[in-house]
Amino acid sequence: MVGRILHSAFVYIMLIALSLFILMPIGWMLTAALKPSTAPVFTYPPEWFPTKYWEWETFRDALFEENFFIYTRNTVILVLLNVVGALFSCSMIAYAFARLQFRGKNLLFTILVATMLLPGPVLLIPQFLLFYRIGWYNTYFPLFVPAFTGNAFFIFLLRQYMKTLPIELDEAARIDGASYWGIYWRIILPLSVPALTVVAVFQFLATWNDFFGPLIYLDDPDKFTLALGLATMVRRVGTEWNEVMAANLVAVIPVLIVYFLAQNKLIGGIASVGLKG
Amino acid sequence: MDTSTRPARIVLKTKNMSRRSPLSAREEKAAYLFLMPWFIGLTFFLAVPLVWSLYISMTDKRLISAGGEHFIGLQNYTYMFTQDGYFYHSLYVTLKWLVLTTPLYLLAGLFISLLLNQKLPGIHLFRTILYIPAVLSGVAVAVLWLQLFNPELGAINYLLYRIGIDNPPYWLQDPRWAMPAVIIMGLWGVGGTAIIYLAGLQNIPPHLYEAASIDGAGSIAKFFYITLPMLSPTIFFLLVNAIIDSLLIFGPVFVLGGDGGPEDSLLFYMLYLYRRAFIQGLMGYATALAWVLTILGVILVFLMFRFERRFVFYEAAE
Numbered sequence A: 001m002v003g004r005i006l007h008s009a010f011v012y013i014m015l016i017a018l019s020l021f022i023l024m025p026i027g028w029m030l031t032a033a034l035k036p037s038t039a040p041v042f043t044y045p046p047e048w049f050p051t052k053y054w055e056w057e058t059f060r061d062a063l064f065e066e067n068f069f070i071y072t073r074n075t076v077i078l079v080l081l082n083v084v085g086a087l088f089s090c091s092m093i094a095y096a097f098a099r100l101q102f103r104g105k106n107l108l109f110t111i112l113v114a115t116m117l118l119p120g121p122v123l124l125i126p127q128f129l130l131f132y133r134i135g136w137y138n139t140y141f142p143l144f145v146p147a148f149t150g151n152a153f154f155i156f157l158l159r160q161y162m163k164t165l166p167i168e169l170d171e172a173a174r175i176d177g178a179s180y181w182g183i184y185w186r187i188i189l190p191l192s193v194p195a196l197t198v199v200a201v202f203q204f205l206a207t208w209n210d211f212f213g214p215l216i217y218l219d220d221p222d223k224f225t226l227a228l229g230l231a232t233m234v235r236r237v238g239t240e241w242n243e244v245m246a247a248n249l250v251a252v253i254p255v256l257i258v259y260f261l262a263q264n265k266l267i268g269g270i271a272s273v274g275l276k277g
Numbered sequence B: 001m002d003t004s005t006r007p008a009r010i011v012l013k014t015k016n017m018s019r020r021s022p023l024s025a026r027e028e029k030a031a032y033l034f035l036m037p038w039f040i041g042l043t044f045f046l047a048v049p050l051v052w053s054l055y056i057s058m059t060d061k062r063l064i065s066a067g068g069e070h071f072i073g074l075q076n077y078t079y080m081f082t083q084d085g086y087f088y089h090s091l092y093v094t095l096k097w098l099v100l101t102t103p104l105y106l107l108a109g110l111f112i113s114l115l116l117n118q119k120l121p122g123i124h125l126f127r128t129i130l131y132i133p134a135v136l137s138g139v140a141v142a143v144l145w146l147q148l149f150n151p152e153l154g155a156i157n158y159l160l161y162r163i164g165i166d167n168p169p170y171w172l173q174d175p176r177w178a179m180p181a182v183i184i185m186g187l188w189g190v191g192g193t194a195i196i197y198l199a200g201l202q203n204i205p206p207h208l209y210e211a212a213s214i215d216g217a218g219s220i221a222k223f224f225y226i227t228l229p230m231l232s233p234t235i236f237f238l239l240v241n242a243i244i245d246s247l248l249i250f251g252p253v254f255v256l257g258g259d260g261g262p263e264d265s266l267l268f269y270m271l272y273l274y275r276r277a278f279i280q281g282l283m284g285y286a287t288a289l290a291w292v293l294t295i296l297g298v299i300l301v302f303l304m305f306r307f308e309r310r311f312v313f314y315e316a317a318e
Helices: A003-033 A058-067 A068-099 A105-118 A120-133 A139-149 A152-163 A169-174 A181-193 A192-208 A212-217 A226-235 A242-277 B006-018 B021-056 B073-082 B085-116 B123-135 B138-148 B153-163 B180-189 B191-202 B206-214 B218-247 B251-257 B271-281 B283-312
Strands: none
Touching: A003 A058, A003 B085, A003 B123, A003 B138, A003 B153, A003 B180, A058 A068, A068 A139, A068 A152, A068 A181, A068 A192, A068 A226, A068 A242, A068 B021, A105 A152, A105 B021, A120 A139, A120 A212, A120 B021, A120 B153, A120 B271, A120 B283, A139 A192, A139 A212, A139 B021, A152 A192, A169 A181, A169 B138, A181 A192, A181 A242, A181 B021, A181 B085, A181 B251, A192 A226, A192 B138, A212 A226, A226 B138, A226 B251, A242 B123, A242 B138, B021 B283, B073 B085, B073 B283, B085 B123, B085 B138, B085 B180, B085 B191, B085 B218, B085 B271, B123 B191, B138 B153, B138 B180, B138 B251, B191 B218, B206 B218, B218 B271, B218 B283, B251 B271, B271 B283
16 A cells, blocks of 8 residues: 555656656746746746736737737648648548549559658659649749648558448438448548548648658748748747747647547547558 | 457358458458558659669769760769768767667656656656657757857856866767767757657556565566566567667757767767768668668667577567
8 A cells, every 4th residue: 555655656757757858848838928028038036937027919919010910820731721622632532542432442552651751851852843843832832832732740640540330321321322422421431430531630640740742942031930930930039938938839829729639539549540551 | 469359250250251252352442541641652652762772873963954864873882981081980870879868768768667666656747757868859959958058148057167077078069978968968858769668568467576586586686587577579679670770860969069079979870871862862862871871770770680589588478
């Protein structure tokens, strides 16, 4: 009994220490962001949570003087396009692999799995040159059009899910005269909402956090995304650190909200991908 | 997993072959239409760039060049291996990162997942908190840690002063301490690894532990004879992922190190590739760099799979 209490105490102490390690930097960031420009961002000792200052002006400056409002808008547009593209294309492709019979299915599925292992860096430059040549440099096209052609990982995830739905549903619908499109749209898609949610959340995170794509394809500061705007702001000489922290929070808070809303699905999804990968 | 649907599918297959041949031609046509977006992507964003990249890597192609590119055979590769000191340096930085961080993050993640696997009140709250850094962008995390590592005013050196260290390191401004700083920042995000371990832990059937208890095994024996072997597929998955992620690290070090950090101590391979391709515009040379990185990755993953056969335990009955 004493042993078990000691054991639980040890676990709690470790978990509380780790949680502090995670939360203190975030608290420090919030404190810094809420300071007016006249107060020093760095203090001795560091302030881990806001007490004295609640200066929301800094957020206004970050949003409107530092253009983070525009960066947020741009990021939201790209996220929406990518999520719609991924949901639409991946579910169609997964439907074919999960529910339809056709020649070459096994071979095509093997190719699909093989593309999951394909190296990004090798494709980077030819893709860039291709998009550059067709005039897509400094536009959003390279950053969302590929999403409309499917992502092997998501297709795999959706196919696994769709295979667990009873095939009798399709047969009954076919007897009632439904087309394949009708079966996909009215039966399979509504039943796949749990898996589609996982895909939407993953795609949201991937696009929201993407840095390399916007870095190489966007030139015009009015088109920048949050990640690119942040990196540019930090590397500029003479930035106000309270504004940087406010801007960082602008980039981070939507992700945290989505994470808190979807955390069970997200963690479940990561677990299933992890085990099958 | 889908054993319940499997008999039904077999029936359907035989039906398809015998009675419904006109229908199945329609089905096939529908299937190819559904796959159309994928075929388009496979061709234009994958197959064509892949073949083209092999060619580009054997040319002197620049982003903007007057006379077009010239085929130069393997010259990019011979230059890289015989004359490019930065190539070797960036490879060294990347492999050093890989060797230092892979075991550290895998062990730290395992330790945290063992803590999170306890059935204690409030454990969900801790799981939520520890996973937070894993959903944040590498750039946002790096922007935050850049401030924490500030040598004179940052929070980390303050804490070091407090515990009696009078001359704490200059972190990102010191070539010896720049990489340790990035490693510490990476530890902040280790909850992502822990969650995958946790899924593996929760899939271990409890009866194994019960049987071991009856045989009188202690908790250390249970860990080494049940938990670790049962977890080995998860560890293997995480190991392969860690290797690939190490080779491709870019965003955070771009923010922390700028163009390579003090004395290029943070000149990771992808940062060097970016410099060659998009700062200097040497597309041909950068593509050759990409191929060398890819081949290195393939070799490492292949070695891992060789190693898998000896160390990873898969349950015989699935």
